[in-house]
Amino acid sequence: MPPVKLPASFQALVVRNHLTDGPADIRAQIESLPLEQLPPGEVVIRVHYSSLNYKDALAARGHPGIAKSLPHIPGVDAAGVVVESQDPVFLPGQEVLVTGFELGAGRWGGFSQFIRVPAAWVLPLPTDMTMRQSMIFGTAGFTAGLCVLALQDHDIWPHSGPVIVTGASGGVGSHAVAILAHLGYDVTAVTGKNPDYVRNLGARRALSREEILDKSDRPLLKGHWAGGVDTVGGEALTSIVRGTRQHGCVTACGLVGGAELRMTVYPFILRGVSLVGIDASQTIENKREKVWEKLAGDWRVKDLEQLVAAEVTLVELPAWIEKILAGEVQGRVVVRVGE
8 A cells, every 4th residue: 555645634523622611512523724733743645534433422422531621633543645654564554453541542543634643553464454454343352362362272162161251232241151152162142132133143142231231248159151252340240250150250341241250269268260350451561462363263253343333424423422322322333534
């Protein structure tokens, strides 16, 4: 792909407080900004695709725990073409991707025609993966991949027994269901939405949230699960851990259901259960590369498009931000930035 010439300005979805006095009036809208306003970094990338995550939607509302300061540009994912680079590893015209770190949180993110980032954040686009496909995965797919890697690192394989995935209709959950099913695992998917969706992704069983919750004080439940991917937290996570078999493993990467764990240590000291936290944003480079290569290789599901809820432009993005905040999105929203 030929190098891209840098323009004087670029378009982005910008979050601002439109009031200087009184209650905040935080809105996200498309603006044109001078290129010189991009934050410092060694690599300038022309963004072709991004993706919409729940974290991005919160940032678009000015959530102070994510958007550290305003004005802000959300977007924790970006795939595009290098325009300028002060690092010899990356050359103009090279296709690359960026997920995690401070992109779209502490720093301006991927809902922008151009980004400037530290070279340490950038990965070459994996072989046999397009920029659009990388954003169908995005941080959600990468996080799911880290969960699968953790299960395998703890010796949880298809023959080990059933695995459970909570929040299975969301971005991370849907990828986890699809990858695990593709690899031959016996997957039970927990969803509050359409059960046919997760069955089509490969889940053998679909359960409601209520069916897996056990609000009793029992320290241990019957051992159903060899492993689990929990994207919810709270009571869902405690129920799964208490119901995990001997030497099983549960990965945790979300807290929409609560940040507290109301449980004892018995699953850990009597059954040897492992609870593994997943931090996708700060994953070390060699593990990051390993997971992306697997997503492009033998972990790649046959039909990525079944995971796509919609493909939208920057202009259409605000409406989809409202939908994801309302819990109306099933699967992934790919953002077509390069227009």
